[in-house]
Amino acid sequence: MLGPVMASAGFPRAFLNSRPDGLPTIRAEAPDPRKVLADLTKSHEDFKASYDARFGDMQAAYDGLQKQLAAAGMQPGTDLSALPVDPEYTRTFANWMRRDDGEQELKRANASGERAVIRTAMSSGSNQDGGYLAPVEWDRQIHKALRLESTLRNVCSVVSTTTGGYSTLWNLGGWGSGWVGETANRPQTTTATLAPITFKAGELYAQPAISQNLLEDAGLPLEDWLATEVADEFNKQESVAFVSGDGVNKPQGFLSYFGTTTTLHPGGEPSVTNSGAAAAVTGDGLVKLVYALGARYRANGAWLMNSSSMGAISQLKDGQGNYLWQPSLILGQPPTLIGKPVYFEESMPDITAGAVPIAFGDWSRFYVINDRVGTSLLRDPYTAKPYVLFYTRKRVGGGILDPRAVRFLKIAA
Structure with a gap:
């Protein structure tokens, strides 16, 4: 029969059963536990090897970042910018x-x-002018230095645009409303009147000259030094323009709005409070200034003045002999005056009769600084040989957003 034949051919007898007709029946044998374990072990080792390889790549990338x-x-945790x-x-x-x-x-x-x-x-970006758009490294260093040094850039609104100016709308008011009964008619109410405000960008430039020999032999990081020097000069020019600029090829400074009624801003010019004493500042005048400002602007109010004015104010006392000015005991925090922070801007005028040397209010709602995106740099080795000129320029504008957001102290004559 086939059973003995298949058995003699090497088939295990456990696989064979004889049927009545003598043909063999193949019976499945239970799997070998040792083989199953070996297969599982191999699969685990393969997975572990694949995981270790991927983890190793991740660790290498992390180590590389740490070295950078x-x-x-x-x-770690520092701003990657x-x-x-x-x-x-x-x-x-x-x-x-x-x-x-x-x-x-x-x-x-x-x-x-x-x-x-x-x-x-x-x-790229300024080929028509024959110059080069400054690399991101240069542009970022300049703006970082300005942010650290410029008081007004820290307290006012700063917007960046890709056009020649920044525009917004001023609401002249006029929204109508009224109380009505449940079934009464609802007549049409008045609507608001809007007026556009545009802040055009002026052009600011610096053109330092460095000899070719110094460029070749200098052992200092030249690009860092030059960026810092240019930023310092830009900062000085910007501060003056933001405070008193006449708007001709430069920002419109907030002091230039006085005496213009509505010609520069549809909302009028900023308001003033009298100091209360001839050619001097008084504590009563400062308190009146704070509470003459609208409550919604007072919540985020801050003082702005130069160091000379602060020196005079720091000597003022209240009725109990306490100084109105309080120095800050926390690093990085400004001093306070009547409980509000004080910021210094050396471009503000000194305390003299008729001047407005001190201001208080919400500066982020009062003044806007418009940065035209990009700082350009042109390297000129030909015009002033043997010096190389680095012509750096940027475009920046500014003006009052809301004249009611800040109030000024006017020194009595």
Whole structure:
């Protein structure tokens, strides 16, 4: 029969059963536990190896990031916007500033397979002017320095635009309303009248000259130093313009709105409170100034004055002999006057008869600074040989948003 034949052919007898007709019946055998365990073990090892490889890649990337942070002198959790955008980007820009050999740097980068899309970024955006749009590294350093040094940029509204100016609308009022009975007619009410306000951007520039020898031999980070110097000069010019600029090729300073009624702003000019004493500031005058301001502006109110005015005010006392001015005991926090923070702006006028040297109110609602996006840089090695000129320019505007948001103290004659 087939059973003995298949058995003799090597089939295990456990797989064979004889049927009545003599044909074999194949019976399934239970799986070997040792083989199942081996298969499971192998599958686990394969998964573990794959996981370890992927985790190793993640760890390598994390370690690389930590090294970059350490190289930049930063700790984890630091604002990553302070990191260099790209080492190749920064190095090429530095070489371009010193020797204008960025093209050679690009060829070297291309030959080594590194990223080299740098020259395009430096030459885009203002080709029609023959200049170069400053790399992000340059632009960011300048704005960072301005933010740290400019008082008005810290307290006023700052907007960036991609056009030549910033426009908004002023509501002249006129919304009508009224009480009515349940079934009474609802006549039409008056609607608001809107007036546009436009703040045009003026142009601010600096053009430092550096000898070619100094550019080649300087051992300091030249781009950092030059950016700081330009930012300092921009800061001085901006501060004066935001306070007293006449709006001609520059921002409209808030002091220039006095005496113009509605010609500069449809809401009129800022309001003033009399100081209460001839050519001097009094405590009563300061208190009156605070509470003459609308309550909705008083909540976020802050003082603005120069150091000379603050020196005079710091000597004022209340009826109990307490100083109205309180120095701050917390690092980074401004001093207070009548419980409100005090900010210093040296472009504000001194205390003299007829001047408005002190102001109080909500500055974020009072004044807007409009930054035209981008700072441009033109390297000129030809005009003033053997000096290289770095013509840096930016466009910035400003003006009053809401004249009621800040009130000024006018010194009595």
